[in-house]
Amino acid sequence: MTQADFDFLRTLLHLRSGLSLSLEKRYLVESRLGILCRKRGLADLSALVQRLRLDGDAELEGAVVEAMTTNETLFFRDRTPFDLFRDVILPERLAANAGQRTLRILCAAVSTGQEAYSLAMILDEMAGRLAGWKIEIIGTDISPEVLARARAGLYTQFEIQRGLPIQLLLKYFRQEGDKWRLSERIRDMVELRPHNLLEPNGHLGQFDVIFCRNVLIYFDVPTKAKVMGALAQRLVPDGAFVLGAAETVIGITTTIVPDKQHRGLYRDGRSSKAQPGLGFAFDRPRLPVESGPRL
Incomplete structure (x- = not known):
């Protein structure tokens, strides 16, 4: 993977998911997206980036985000x-x-x-x-x-x-x-x-x-x-x-x-239960509490 390809993927992931990848995480990108390339029949990460650049494939972008998302969780975590x-x-x-x-x-x-x-x-x-x-x-x-x-x-x-x-x-x-x-x-x-x-x-x-x-x-x-x-x-x-x-x-x-x-x-920050001396929030409009299912 070239530096240009890595930079493209870092930018894409940040824009789509907020994920911030340091240079030290290059190995993680190569590992996880390498698996995605094999599943999609793409030769390598350069081919993946080329597809993303040229096609604007929203489904493929979603798959990239999916592959890079960490889903570590457990019941009653940290108690x-x-x-x-x-x-x-x-x-x-x-x-x-x-x-x-x-x-x-x-x-x-x-x-x-x-x-x-x-x-x-x-x-x-x-x-x-x-x-x-x-x-x-x-x-x-x-x-x-x-x-x-x-x-x-x-x-x-x-x-x-x-x-x-x-x-x-x-x-x-x-x-x-x-x-x-x-x-x-x-x-x-x-x-x-x-x-x-x-x-x-x-x-x-x-x-x-x-x-x-x-x-x-x-x-x-x-x-x-x-x-x-x-x-x-x-x-x-x-x-x-x-x-x-x-x-x-x-x-x-x-x-x-x-x-x-x-x-x-x-x-x-405006709550009466907020700890004083740590700042305050700007005034924001509040919506009424909603109930019932929403789509």
Whole structure:
């Protein structure tokens, strides 16, 4: 692969997905896209780049993005965010929304679904307390392939044993050969939609809770700020925003800021629960909370 070809692919991936590749990641491009070339009958990466340059093939561009996207995820990943969800965020939002009895949760970059399904299992365990509530969990991802896997809810033994408590495995999964199928009830609690974090998100509506974990680490600083700013517009006042353990807003944006009391939890910069002294967000119009299915 020539330097010109590598630069072309870096630019394409950044524009289409926000992925920021350093020069040291050239080996990763050669490895993953080499496999794609073989699947498509292309001689090498130069032939792939030539096809992309000349044809403007949107489907092939999507396949390149798909091949380069990292879909690492697991059930109850890092545990702390899920404890925060159960012990802090949920009681807070149930009190705030007691009048309308609705709760909307977004899992951005949901990958093969483990994060969204982990939240759904927590909510199902609290079903008695949530009787009469309308709860929506929306999971989005740029990759149609991983969304299809998430909808199927079929996981390998390796995927199951990473973070999933045994009591939840026995309660919510059934074995199918050497794999495990998540119960239809839990799968039905999550609506999965294709969405690119770089594209407008107004159609998603407003959310009480937004999980956007372990995806921003692949973006450069301007793209991180853009994505967090766009997601902040989907967050209700005093709603909760959760990032990955290795992610931060410090030095990137003041639209989302740390919570006053809880490490790992973030708020809209204008929230009464936001930690003072870390900036404030500009005034933004708020849309009413939406409910019901949307296309």
